[in-house]
Amino acid sequence: MSDPLISDKNIRLVAKARPLLKKLVLICFEGHCPEIHGALKLLLQACQLTLEELTLNWWPLTDTDIRDLAPYLFNLTSIDLDRCFGLTSVTFYTITKTCPLLEILKMAHTRGQEMDTFSPDFLPKNKRVRHLDISNNTWLNDTTLQNFGQVCPNLQFLGVSRCPRLTSSSIGEVLRRCPRITQLDIDGLRVLDVFGKCSDHSVVNLKTLKAGWTQINDEGMAMIGSRCRNLQYLDIGFCREVTNKGVMEVVRNCERLRHVNLLGCKKVSTYILPQMVLSRPSLKNIDLASADGLSERMIKIFLSFGCRLNFGRSCL
Secondary structure, eight states, X not given: OOXXXXXXXXXXXXXXXXXXXXXXXXXXXXXXXXXXXXXXXXXXXXXXXXXXXXXXXXXXXXXXXXXXXXXXXXXXXXXXXTTOTTBOHHHHHHHHHHOTTOOEEEOOSOBOXXXXXXXXXXXXXXXXXXXXXXXXXXXXXXXXXXXXXXXXXXXXXXXXXXXXXXXXXHHHHHHHHXXXXXXXXXXTOOOSOSSTTOOOOOOOOOSEEEOTXXXXXXXXXXHHHHHOTTOOEEEOTXXXXXXXXXXXXXXXXXXXXOEEEOTTOTTOOGGGHXXXXXXXXXXXXEEESOOTTOOXXXXXXXXXXXXXXXXXXXXX
16 A cells, blocks of 8 residues: 555545455555554454455554554464564564464564563464564664574574674574574674584585675685585675685585675685686676676686676676
8 A cells, every 4th residue: 555545544444344455565655654553453453364464664663563463463474564663572572472374574674672572481483484584673682683593493584684783693593593594694794704603513504695794704704615515695795804715615615606796805806716617617606896807718718617707787
């Protein structure tokens, strides 16, 4: 429903018709947010048996608001609460407890204050949730993230980019507790590696790792290479401490690697490209800032191996 149509009156009219909605999207554009909580509650109540996907973006919702709406969300498989400023971990626990069919939960950019009410004795695990995006949240710390991993042990996607209070310790612990994670987004975290102090050196199942703008160095790259053997996509764009040595640690050890983003990696040179392509035939895409140092002969070799080179916005 577009912004001009969103009003208490209109939502009540829709609720009165008792529509068999499966998907509901309400987005508050440009900060114009009318008071609709009462009407929204009526609408959710009217379609609670059929509603499967709910999107509420940019609304000034609180944890109390979500708790009030939760009894009518039990049939949801997906909920998107991105940029609902005022939510905290309390909403995560409310949703995962009251939505047993939930598979996708998005709570990025919520700006709430830190408040973790985790209690393993009273909060059941939600084994259906497979996608959790809680990026850009200042309230998210190591303890809270580890608690989330305990509640949702079957995660396959975890997005925690740009959460300034997280360390690699909690990332490693969640990977241990949630062995089905195949996609991890830690862009912008202040971490040197992915696994922290986790002493378990077993191989993890990551296939996609986005770690751009982190502080990962060659040692961290070596850990990725040794523990992420199934890795297919690696983004370390603007990781300024990674060198040619670190890149080759991943290339040599990750036999299924197909795409590497090295944009902004100032200590990685184009001279490493032939070695990368020749040692890892599965590699099909390499992103770099420029083609400096590459001869026409080298480029033809890459193309013969089916590897596309992406320099900024151009491709060879």
